[in-house]
Amino acid sequence: MSFASDVAAHQARLRERFAALEMAVVDHVEMSIKVGCSVTGAPGQPVDTGALLSSYQREEVAPHVTEIASTLVYAPVIETNERGAVFKSAVGGAHSIAMTRVGFPALVDHEAEKLG
Amino acid sequence: MPISHTAIVLALRTHALALPAIVSSTGTLAATAAGYTRSDGGSFVTDGWIEGMEAVPAGFTQTIPGIVAPPVTASTLPIVGGRTVQADGAGRTLSFGFPPLREWENDEFPPKVNGVPVDTAGRYYVDEDYLPGPAAVRTTGPGRQVEHTPTYVLKLYSPPARGILAPYALADALLAHFAPHTALLLSTGDVLRVRGDVAPYRGQLTVREGYALIVVTIPLRLRTNST
Numbered sequence: 001m002s003f004a005s006d007v008a009a010h011q012a013r014l015r016e017r018f019a020a021l022e023m024a025v026v027d028h029v030e031m032s033i034k035v036g037c038s039v040t041g042a043p044g045q046p047v048d049t050g051a052l053l054s055s056y057q058r059e060e061v062a063p064h065v066t067e068i069a070s071t072l073v074y075a076p077v078i079e080t081n082e083r084g085a086v087f088k089s090a091v092g093g094a095h096s097i098a099m100t101r102v103g104f105p106a107l108v109d110h111e112a113e114k115l116g
Numbered sequence: 117m118p119i120s121h122t123a124i125v126l127a128l129r130t131h132a133l134a135l136p137a138i139v140s141s142t143g144t145l146a147a148t149a150a151g152y153t154r155s156d157g158g159s160f161v162t163d164g165w166i167e168g169m170e171a172v173p174a175g176f177t178q179t180i181p182g183i184v185a186p187p188v189t190a191s192t193l194p195i196v197g198g199r200t201v202q203a204d205g206a207g208r209t210l211s212f213g214f215p216p217l218r219e220w221e222n223d224e225f226p227p228k229v230n231g232v233p234v235d236t237a238g239r240y241y242v243d244e245d246y247l248p249g250p251a252a253v254r255t256t257g258p259g260r261q262v263e264h265t266p267t268y269v270l271k272l273y274s275p276p277a278r279g280i281l282a283p284y285a286l287a288d289a290l291l292a293h294f295a296p297h298t299a300l301l302l303s304t305g306d307v308l309r310v311r312g313d314v315a316p317y318r319g320q321l322t323v324r325e326g327y328a329l330i331v332v333t334i335p336l337r338l339r340t341n342s343t
Contacts, residue, residue: 041250041265076322080271080331081245083324095247095269102267102314102335103250 024111032100040103043093123302137213139164147202151195159190168278170240175208217241245269262342268334311335
């Protein structure tokens with residue numbers, strides 16, 4: 001073993017842990033936006049027909065950049081609880097993306113702690 | 117003391133209402149069929165008036181605010197739909213700031229005046245959402261501290277097709293007013309702070325049928341003893 005090989009091994013472990021953390025964070029963000037989360041306080045999407053919930057799709061748009069978005073016209077209306085928003089569901093609510101965003105540091109801490 | 121979400125919301129409203137006027141003109145002002153004029157040597161342009169702002173009159177007979185139309189000149193401030201004519205008078209004020217129409221959570225909206233709902237078409241108004249958010253225990257033992265992270269959302273509705281300058285000015289002023297680390301003393305003695313790790317932010321201006329909308333999101337933090 002040399003110093004260089006020790007450093008290389010450490011770098012490999014770091015990369016592995018970073019990849020695991022990244023995957024866990026993305027999963028958690030998706031869960032927070034779609035079904036809610038106690039760490040971020042996001043309520044998740046309201047579910048009437050299920051169209052809104054299933055409309056949120058996840059796509060890796062670049063290395064280390066994942067997009068979770070909906071193309072439904074009324075998705076932003078529900079997200080911001082905008083004028084005219086109608087909630088027909090006993091579950092979910094508005095502002096799930098906003099709550100996920102403001103809760104992101106806590107979300108990352110939570111996942112990092114789980115990884116140990 | 118357990119957290120009081122009521123105290124938090126009331127403090128947030130008080131702070132929002134204390135937003136200083138973004139633009140204000142005080143002096144010898146008149147109302148005309150086209151809008152407002154001034155004869156006191158002051159300038160509406162210098163004061164900062166631009167198209168799309170909502171001019172809230174004080175000291176005039178007609179107290180309903182009006183939306184500024186182009187072109188603004190030093191001595192004339194056109195208003196969409198015009199004004200009830202009133203001759204020059206001193207000590208009058210026109211101002212643009214936190215909208216006088218507010219949709220506080222679960223209140224009746226639009227409000228009624230003499231039993232008649234106020235017409236909100238073409239008006240600025242603010243709609244609030246208070247999101248209590250999650251909490252976490254931060255210290256242990258007697259008097260342990262619990263950290264709460266609520267979020268305050270202010271939705272700024274403004275007239276459509278009036279450009280970005282006026283609604284942006286209001287959104288920017290609110291962001292500055294709720295700057296990171298701003299501390300608000302609650303009636304309970306707790307101190308609510310605007311977060312800095314996730315600072316307040318605003319969304320893009322979106323235009324719908326009948327209004328334009330900007331959403332301002334204000335992340336907050338409060339630590340209190342849990343007894």
